[in-house]
Amino acid sequence: MLCLNGVTKTFNLHNQGERTIPVVTGVNLKLNAGECMALMGSSGSGKSTLIRMIYGNYGCAAGEILIREEDGSWTDLAQADPREVIRLRRHRLGYVSQFLRVIPRVATIDVVSEPMRLAGASDSESRNRAAELLTRLNLPEALWDLSPTTFSGGEQQRVNIARGFVHPYPALLLDEPTASLDKVNRQVVLDLILEARDRGAAILGIFHDHEAREAVCNRFLDVEEFKAAA
Ligand SMILES: Nc1ncnc2c1ncn2[C@@H]1O[C@H](COP(=O)(O)OP(=O)(O)OP(=O)(O)O)[C@@H](O)[C@H]1O
Numbered sequence: 001m002l003c004l005n006g007v008t009k010t011f012n013l014h015n016q017g018e019r020t021i022p023v024v025t026g027v028n029l030k031l032n033a034g035e036c037m038a039l040m041g042s043s044g045s046g047k048s049t050l051i052r053m054i055y056g057n058y059g060c061a062a063g064e065i066l067i068r069e070e071d072g073s074w075t076d077l078a079q080a081d082p083r084e085v086i087r088l089r090r091h092r093l094g095y096v097s098q099f100l101r102v103i104p105r106v107a108t109i110d111v112v113s114e115p116m117r118l119a120g121a122s123d124s125e126s127r128n129r130a131a132e133l134l135t136r137l138n139l140p141e142a143l144w145d146l147s148p149t150t151f152s153g154g155e156q157q158r159v160n161i162a163r164g165f166v167h168p169y170p171a172l173l174l175d176e177p178t179a180s181l182d183k184v185n186r187q188v189v190l191d192l193i194l195e196a197r198d199r200g201a202a203i204l205g206i207f208h209d210h211e212a213r214e215a216v217c218n219r220f221l222d223v224e225e226f227k228a229a230a
Contacts, residue, residue, distance in 0.1 A: 001171045001202030002031040002054070002093075003074070007063035009049055010228065022228030023049050027063065029221055033170070033200040036193060038213045041223035047206045050223060051173050053078075054204070055095045056085040067092050067171060090118050095173040096164035100156040102148055108134070109144040112162045119167045126166070133162035136188050153180050165192050172196060174205030178212045190215050 007027040013019040023046040031037055039047040052058045054065055056077055066074040067088055077088060089095075094115070102111050113130035117123060134144060137158040143151070148159045157180050164172070177193070178186045186209075193216045197203060207213035 001033055001068045002029075002204065003064075003066040003068075004029045004054070005064040005066070007050070007053065007065060007078070008061045008228070009046070009053060009058065010061050024223065024226040025228040027223075027226045031171070031202040031204060031219070033202055034197055035219050036197050036203040036205065036217045037219035037221055038217040039204065039206050039221055039223055045223045045227065047223050048175060051095075051175055051204065051206065055089070055093065055173055056080070090115070092169065093171045093173070094164050094167065094169035096161055096175065096177050098157075098175050098179060100148060100160040100163075104149050105147050107145045108139070108148045108151075108159055111148060112159060112166055115163060116167045121167075129166050130162060133165060133192075134158075136192075137162055138185060138188070154182065154185070157181060158185060161189055161192070165196065168196070168199060168201070170201060172201050172203045174203060174207075176206055176208060178207070178209050186212065 004027050008025045009023045011021040011023065013021065027050065029037070039050060041047055049058060053060055054077070060078045063078060065077040067077055068074055069092065075084065075088065077085060080088065109127060109130050112134060113126035116126035116129055131144070139155060139158050143155070148156055151159065161177060174193070178189050181189060190212060193203065197216070207217070
């Protein structure tokens with residue numbers, strides 16, 4: 001589903017005396033359907049950077065980021081043009097970041113159902129699925145027609161998670177999906193991850209919560225193996 005070959009990243013700080021910060025070099029990984037891999041490694045080792053590169057937020061200095069298409073062919077996201085990146089994000093690759101970023105004044109139910117609509121599902125089907133997820137994540141129905149911009153941190157995170165799981169992406173990136181959740185909602189998220197794994201999603205995530213990691217991951221990768229020389 002997802003394959004990285006020789007992925008390398010160096011940040012160039014143009015406004016700070018052209019300093020360069022090498023992060024990772026030669027990352028290789030292959031993630032199959034039904035696998036959930038935890039990215040491990042100390043703070044600053046490059047876990048978030050790697051996730052952002054795979055989603056196309058950061059470019060790569062070298063290497064391939066191959067995403068499997070529906071017909072079995074592979075597309076290199078590292079070389080894809082912006083339109084191609086948008087297509088991959090709509091249909092093949094989901095991402096739950098740590099923080100919700102939304103357009104003000106859009107209702108929660110629309111924020112959550114949008115990815116499914118963009119992937120081609122009908123309006124009613126998308127809203128029903130969004131409502132099902134918001135119910136499971138214990139977000140009160142009275143909040144669904146409000147914009148999530150004023151929600152609490154934990155409520156926003158649950159909206160973000162519902163949005164990330166609304167469409168059955170074949171590959172899914174998770175950045176600390178249980179970070180600010182109470183015990184009950186944390187368990188709901190772990191169940192959603194296990195269900196995604198069972199339907200054949202390939203999942204790559206950062207889980208600082210040790211128990212959560214052990215509960216859902218069946219592969220582990222230490223990013224420090226790919227530490228770039230300073
Ligand atoms: N946009 C950026 N510009 C410059 N340097 C960056 C940028 N993002 C990250 N870095 C640097 O890259 C290195 C890796 O950062 P990254 O956030 O990927 O680490 P991490 O393993 O996710 O850390 P943590 O567990 O603390 O979240 C750090 O040294 C960081 O300072």
